[in-house]
Amino acid sequence: MYLDMHSHSVSSDDSRATVEQYVKWIQVLRKRGHTVDGIVLTEHRKFDFDKDYSDLATQYDVLVLKGSELDTRYGHFLVYGVTEALTQEIDFGDVRMDARALMQAARQHDAIALPAHPGRFGIGLTDYIDQGESFDDVEIVERFNGGSRPGENERADELCDSHNLLGIGGSDAHLTSHIATCMTDFKAPIRKETDLVEALLSKEFQPVWLKDVLTGDAST
Amino acid sequence: MAMELDYDRSLYGVEHQAGPFEITDEIIDRANSSTGETGAAFRSDEGAKEAGYRGRIAPPTLCCILVRQVSLPDVKVKFGKTQMHAGQRVEPKAPVYAGDLLTASSHLKDVYAKTGRSGTMVFVVWETTFTNQDGQVVAEVQESFAKRE
Numbered sequence: 001m002y003l004d005m006h007s008h009s010v011s012s013d014d015s016r017a018t019v020e021q022y023v024k025w026i027q028v029l030r031k032r033g034h035t036v037d038g039i040v041l042t043e044h045r046k047f048d049f050d051k052d053y054s055d056l057a058t059q060y061d062v063l064v065l066k067g068s069e070l071d072t073r074y075g076h077f078l079v080y081g082v083t084e085a086l087t088q089e090i091d092f093g094d095v096r097m098d099a100r101a102l103m104q105a106a107r108q109h110d111a112i113a114l115p116a117h118p119g120r121f122g123i124g125l126t127d128y129i130d131q132g133e134s135f136d137d138v139e140i141v142e143r144f145n146g147g148s149r150p151g152e153n154e155r156a157d158e159l160c161d162s163h164n165l166l167g168i169g170g171s172d173a174h175l176t177s178h179i180a181t182c183m184t185d186f187k188a189p190i191r192k193e194t195d196l197v198e199a200l201l202s203k204e205f206q207p208v209w210l211k212d213v214l215t216g217d218a219s220t
Numbered sequence: 221m222a223m224e225l226d227y228d229r230s231l232y233g234v235e236h237q238a239g240p241f242e243i244t245d246e247i248i249d250r251a252n253s254s255t256g257e258t259g260a261a262f263r264s265d266e267g268a269k270e271a272g273y274r275g276r277i278a279p280p281t282l283c284c285i286l287v288r289q290v291s292l293p294d295v296k297v298k299f300g301k302t303q304m305h306a307g308q309r310v311e312p313k314a315p316v317y318a319g320d321l322l323t324a325s326s327h328l329k330d331v332y333a334k335t336g337r338s339g340t341m342v343f344v345v346w347e348t349t350f351t352n353q354d355g356q357v358v359a360e361v362q363e364s365f366a367k368r369e
Binding site: 013044045071075076093094095096120121122123 | 223332333334335336337339340343364
């Protein structure tokens with residue numbers, strides 16, 4: 001199944017898209033012949049325990065999961081399977097947190113944290129590795145990022161190839177029509193956040209571009 | 221080491237009042253002119269009544285201009301050397317009519333840091349509520365300022 005692993009709704013300070021707009025736009029993409037099964041909302045520096053999108057998800061037949069995108073001193077990290085215990089151990093608003101500690105804490109709390117847009121100039125993991133930092137716990141990175149500038153996804157490709165890393169894809173949408181530009185193709189069925197963590201740990205997935213996900217039965 | 225922001229936290233919970241602002245036809249004309257607004261409801265009583273209003277209304281973004289009339293204190297964020305305006309957003313709650321008297325009440329909503337291609341920045345967010353002479357909230361404006369390393 002195809003999930004957009006990185007998106008921001010109005011709950012993030014820099015997005016103007018509502019979740020309803022996203023799931024409605026996905027209907028448009030489906031009419032154009034694309035397969036989009038769901039999205040993961042990865043709001044900046046927070047986790048929305050209080051937000052429930054299940055009615056929208058049911059109405060539009062789009063899986064809507066929740067995660068986070070956290071700022072660390074080594075760039076941004078996507079976190080999936082966030083639990084209350086993890087938010088008690090890690091200050092999600094701390095932009096100088098150590099990404100290594102985040103990754104370890106995430107695993108201890110049955111979540112998983114991985115670098116977002118590692119090829120991003122000035123803030124991607126690639127820059128920190130070039131500066132001599134090492135990240136032994138990183139096995140997966142966001143290889144396809146829909147918000148990348150020219151050259152940045154290529155740097156992520158090089159990182160994956162040189163360090164034998166797996167890749168996911170996410171749109172990094174902040175605007176409605178950007179949703180699902182990149183996704184991740186999972187072999188396992190996913191229905192909730194814990195399934196997503198398991199699917200990532202299974203290593204049976206690959207990043208995809210929306211243009212490459214066509215069923216060929218577009219309606220006019 | 222966590223990033224601890226140093227600023228005047230005593231400002232939380234304090235309301236800063238301004239107004240009243242009389243919404244004259246001239247002010248609405250100038251707002252229309254500055255944004256190129258041509259909607260009939262914003263230009264005359266007749267046009268507004270045709271659209272279902274009881275009289276001429278101001279464009280919803282008028283409160284984004286008025287918000288700058290509120291005198292806000294220095295939050296004293298000890299970070300960076302450069303400060304810039306980082307944006308506004310307005311949520312209209314009710315029509316603003318020509319002849320209304322609006323008052324504004326602003327409070328510090330949030331101070332937070334974020335990182336991006338431009339490095340680390342600290343954002344100061346103010347929230348202002350505009351109320352008309354009848355006590356009805358007509359708009360909420362959120363305005364952000366950013367300090368950069």
